[in-house]
Amino acid sequence: MSSSGGGGGGGDVPAERAAAAVNDLMEVREGATRLKGWLEKQSSEWTELMDGMLIKLSSALSALDTGCAAGTSAAGSVDGVLKPTAESAARRTRKRSFSRRSQRSSCTRVTHTLIDGHIWRKYGQKEIQNSPHARSYYRCTHKSDRGCDAKRQVQTCETDPSKYAITYYGEHTCTTAPMVIMAGNDDRGRNNLVSFARTFPQLADKQEEGAAPTQQMSSSWCTSDGVFSTSGADPFAQTDELAVVVGSAGRTSSTVGSVPDYGGLGDMAVGGGQGGGTSSFPSSPSSLEFMVNSLGDEDFFGRCDP
């Protein structure tokens, strides 16, 4: 993978160090976000404080986002054992016109979650030589309906299997932008769902093969009783455009319309089954539009490339 340093442009900080700093900050922010979840139960003052901290952190991340550094280096052995199973029917000859290995800019991030606020559709998986883990290929789910050409490759981190090295290619031309969801509560104890979690928990991508399931996938979300749990270092903290979802506790959907579930939400649907409170999202990606159209559109995708 090229992950050509070419981009980045950045500054004096070596790309590697910058990337390390970004990762560190992400972890810090994750911790802060979790902490905020706890503090929310105590006092709204703390929540505000935490919000401020989180915003600052995001700003810092944004400033540091020089274009990410490649996080993977290959070393190890692979025993690409692919067992030939039942033979599929003869394939038709295909015409292809894709541009592979093009010089498209890329951006690699190492994160412990696959959630990044976008909806991805897996279209392939490959055993990679010199790598113990298979690489999964995703494209934006809006490729077909909006021609969004964003893609990403996910590979379990060699050194830390609980993390993933995600390489992004292309930019999102769809309007699937991250949400800001704030969970606060008014003085009457009623919970209003207004939050500033940056990650919009759309599709929690299905875990990779062998990847640690669910548990680390907890993402920010508001439950009907106001519980707000969040974590997940969304790689795109540098979101500039933010949307706000406001609703009354337990009636989120009725206030702002419904919010897509996209399956993966199950991981974080605390106490909320399907259709319950927060999970009553429309099933179609396009349903997101009502929420994201007002956004600056464009990619909130990290400025990965020059």
Added chain:
DNA sequence: TTTATTTGACCCAG
């Protein structure tokens, strides 16, 4: 039923 994932085959850049 529709939609998403899996997985071997196909194809091309290096």
Added chain:
DNA sequence: CTGGGTCAAATAAA
């Protein structure tokens, strides 16, 4: 030729 990126049929899940 090989490795890796993509296709698309088969399969699974909702």
